[in-house]
Amino acid sequence: MRDSSGATVTGMSAPAATATYLTGWGRTAPTAARLLRPGSYEQAVEAVRAAGADRARGGRGVIARGLGRAYGDAAQNAGGAVLDMTGLDRVHEIDAVNGVVTCDAGVSLHRLMEVLLPLGWFVPVTPGTRYVTVGGAIGADIHGKNHHVAGSFARHVRALELLTGDGETRLVTPEAEPELFRATAGGMGLTGVILAATVQLLPVETSLMSVDTERATDLDDLMARLSATDHRYRYSVAWIDLLARGAATGRAVLTRGDHAPLDALPARARATPLTFRPARLPAAPRFLPDGLLTPTTVGLFNELWYRKAPREQRGRLQKLSAFFHPLDAVPDWNRIYGRGGFVQYQFVVGHGQEETLRGIVTTLSRRGCPSFLAVLKQFGEGDPGWLSFPRPGWTLALDIPASMPGLGPLLDELDERVAAAGGRIYLAKDARLRPETLAPMYPRLPDFRALRERYDPGGVIASDLARRLGLQR
Amino acid sequence: MKDAFGAPQSLLILGGGSEIALATARRLVARRTRTVVLAGRPSPGLDAAAEQLRGLGAAVTTIGFDALDPASHEDVLGKVFAEGDIDTVLLAFGVLGDQARDEREPGAAVTVAATNYTGAVSAALVCGAALRRQGHGSLVVLSSVAGERARRSNFVYGSSKAGLDAFALGLGDALRPDGVHVLVVRPGFVRTRMTAGLAEPPFTTTPDAVARAIETGLRRRARLLWVPAPLRYVMSALRHLPHPLFRRLPV
Numbered sequence: 001m002r003d004s005s006g007a008t009v010t011g012m013s014a015p016a017a018t019a020t021y022l023t024g025w026g027r028t029a030p031t032a033a034r035l036l037r038p039g040s041y042e043q044a045v046e047a048v049r050a051a052g053a054d055r056a057r058g059g060r061g062v063i064a065r066g067l068g069r070a071y072g073d074a075a076q077n078a079g080g081a082v083l084d085m086t087g088l089d090r091v092h093e094i095d096a097v098n099g100v101v102t103c104d105a106g107v108s109l110h111r112l113m114e115v116l117l118p119l120g121w122f123v124p125v126t127p128g129t130r131y132v133t134v135g136g137a138i139g140a141d142i143h144g145k146n147h148h149v150a151g152s153f154a155r156h157v158r159a160l161e162l163l164t165g166d167g168e169t170r171l172v173t174p175e176a177e178p179e180l181f182r183a184t185a186g187g188m189g190l191t192g193v194i195l196a197a198t199v200q201l202l203p204v205e206t207s208l209m210s211v212d213t214e215r216a217t218d219l220d221d222l223m224a225r226l227s228a229t230d231h232r233y234r235y236s237v238a239w240i241d242l243l244a245r246g247a248a249t250g251r252a253v254l255t256r257g258d259h260a261p262l263d264a265l266p267a268r269a270r271a272t273p274l275t276f277r278p279a280r281l282p283a284a285p286r287f288l289p290d291g292l293l294t295p296t297t298v299g300l301f302n303e304l305w306y307r308k309a310p311r312e313q314r315g316r317l318q319k320l321s322a323f324f325h326p327l328d329a330v331p332d333w334n335r336i337y338g339r340g341g342f343v344q345y346q347f348v349v350g351h352g353q354e355e356t357l358r359g360i361v362t363t364l365s366r367r368g369c370p371s372f373l374a375v376l377k378q379f380g381e382g383d384p385g386w387l388s389f390p391r392p393g394w395t396l397a398l399d400i401p402a403s404m405p406g407l408g409p410l411l412d413e414l415d416e417r418v419a420a421a422g423g424r425i426y427l428a429k430d431a432r433l434r435p436e437t438l439a440p441m442y443p444r445l446p447d448f449r450a451l452r453e454r455y456d457p458g459g460v461i462a463s464d465l466a467r468r469l470g471l472q473r
Numbered sequence: 474m475k476d477a478f479g480a481p482q483s484l485l486i487l488g489g490g491s492e493i494a495l496a497t498a499r500r501l502v503a504r505r506t507r508t509v510v511l512a513g514r515p516s517p518g519l520d521a522a523a524e525q526l527r528g529l530g531a532a533v534t535t536i537g538f539d540a541l542d543p544a545s546h547e548d549v550l551g552k553v554f555a556e557g558d559i560d561t562v563l564l565a566f567g568v569l570g571d572q573a574r575d576e577r578e579p580g581a582a583v584t585v586a587a588t589n590y591t592g593a594v595s596a597a598l599v600c601g602a603a604l605r606r607q608g609h610g611s612l613v614v615l616s617s618v619a620g621e622r623a624r625r626s627n628f629v630y631g632s633s634k635a636g637l638d639a640f641a642l643g644l645g646d647a648l649r650p651d652g653v654h655v656l657v658v659r660p661g662f663v664r665t666r667m668t669a670g671l672a673e674p675p676f677t678t679t680p681d682a683v684a685r686a687i688e689t690g691l692r693r694r695a696r697l698l699w700v701p702a703p704l705r706y707v708m709s710a711l712r713h714l715p716h717p718l719f720r721r722l723p724v
Binding site: 019021026028029030031032033060072073077078079080340341343402403407408409431432434464465467468 | 474475476477478479480482504505558606607608609650651652653692693694
């Protein structure tokens with residue numbers, strides 16, 4: 001995908017090692033690792049080979065890290081090496097006719113949008129933040145508001161270059177290397193370091209979204225609305241008020257929409273339909289105290305948020321960034337949780353398991369979990385990745401301050417309910433799952449382990465998440 | 474690995490017969506801990522503790538460990554770390570001694586110092602180096618409020634804990650850049666076998682209360698804790714009390 005002569009001339013920074021504390025976006029469980037920033041494929045290969053030699057002498061291996069948006073310990077490797085992939089940030093080739101891009105794994109979706117939108121193309125799947133890398137998007141097999149129609153990110157990946165633990169670079173396509181591809185999609189970086197990828201894009205006429213908003217008065221109303229009309233929308237998500245109690249339990253605001261066609265724009269906007277200028281507010285201050293987010297403050301926020309949403313509104317034009325990535329406007333927003341950090345809890349349960357979902361929402365509401373970013377969404381068809389998270393059904397994601405009393409046991413209890421209903425927890429969000437609960441959630445885990453054994457017998461690729469969940473020897 | 478709440482999956486206890494250690498282990502096993510290594514002098518108490526923790530679902534091994542034989546520490550503890558990561562080390566061994574006897578027999582006093590201070594220094598350094606190689610982990614050191622200002626009634630024990638306390642705080646600063654967290658715990662008078670029969674001063678606490686504080690300290694990555702928490706202010710006042718008054722205090 002990239003000729004070797006081009007590889008060494010840009011983005012140069014010698015991979016200098018520094019012992020650095022790393023955490024995920026939730027800022028819990030920090031560990032120290034040597035952070036290396038390869039500026040070329042050669043440097044990445046060198047780093048993995050060095051980690052391999054080191055591993056044979058009792059070293060602790062290497063893992064790739066993108067923009068650190070996984071909430072837990074996926075991109076940490078205590079005592080070992082972590083490759084900061086953001087130094088590999090070149091877009092190599094854009095096929096503006098067929099909508100295909102080939103780029104380094106360290107390129108962010110934000111960067112892709114800046115480059116691609118003016119050409120009339122959009123990323124096939126975007127999560128709630130643009131600040132994830134392409135490598136991270138594949139490693140976590142991310143999903144977006146369009147999962148019910150488009151599936152997860154890896155479904156749109158035509159090829160990727162994978163640097164495996166033995167120091168070899170392999171071209172992996174879903175057709176030629178189906179097993180390695182399926183293990184890598186959602187494999188949390190544990191099959192190797194993704195160096196580059198080729199991704200199929202989505203054509204758009206404008207950079208605006210046409211959005212329908214409506215309120216749901218409770219959880220049953222919400223699920224009924226999502227079930228009845230999600231198929232009409234490319235993008236669908238519902239913000240849910242987990243602090244509302246009694247009859248209002250699970251009240252929500254649905255925002256669903258699609259890319260606005262050119263003729264939906266006002267006349268003066270039609271001249272520049274593809275501008276991409278996301279709002280950027282000042283960053284959250286570095287030192288915020290713990291305990292800003294309590295059931296009282298969050299309850300107040302949720303009340304306002306619910307009341308501020310229109311009861312029903314159709315076809316409102318909204319900037320793409322405001323629709324997909326409202327939190328990206330505030331850099332380092334994760335600091336509002338203070339030093340103690342926070343955990344994200346995201347699970348999916350299949351259609352027909354609505355009772356489990358209802359039970360969990362009721363429990364969270366009764367326990368007064370101060371969560372202001374809770375979202376419910378319906379997933380479509382499952383994805384090919386062995387450890388890919390999505391499967392058809394309902395997914396609920398919420399954030400909770402890590403200092404909430406009794407949170408650990410509460411989430412363990414929810415895990416049990418999710419597992420009993422045949423559901424699963426999203427590894428990219430996880431910082432606290434038990435290894436014994438993981439196995440029933442991901443039935444392809446034995447295949448994943450076996451493949452890792454095959455491609456990386458020395459266990460060179462290693463992460464804190466892998467150690468915690470027993471994916472690592 | 475520890476989870477987002479600082480709960481360890483593997484635990485090494487130095488001084489496996491300690492009641493505070495056992496209470497802490499019980500709490501942690503109830504959360505995430507699956508592997509426990511109890512290090513101590515072989516005794517029925519150590520085996521009983523192992524049995525109890527197995528009953529709670531942990532895989533427990535016991536190893537012979539003698540605080541008074543620092544030359545063996547590297548070897549004995551090295552084997553534990555060679556088996557796999559240890560997320561939390563709890564340094565819980567210590568002896569109270571007998572103040573009157575310790576004053577009469579210097580040899581007895583030296584044993585208190587050698588156990589509580591030099592033995593602990595050696596074990597903490599060995600564990601600290603292993604945790605540093607891991608790039609993560611907590612070392613919890615059981616100090617005592619008795620070390621904050623040595624009193625007439627137990628200054629042999631108090632001085633040994635004062636040394637350990639200062640050492641452990643410094644070690645925490647040394648290990649911090651490499652991902653290792655050191656938590657120094659200063660309990661007040663704890664109701665245990667070791668203190669049975671002694672008169673209970675104010676702010677007497679229990680092994681369970683200390684265990685709870687340790688669990689919280691692990692989550693918050695605290696550097697220093699008093700149990701019960703208000704002792705922090707009591708001790709601060711005592712430290713600043715003019716000496717003629719301090720000497721006359723009844724405790």
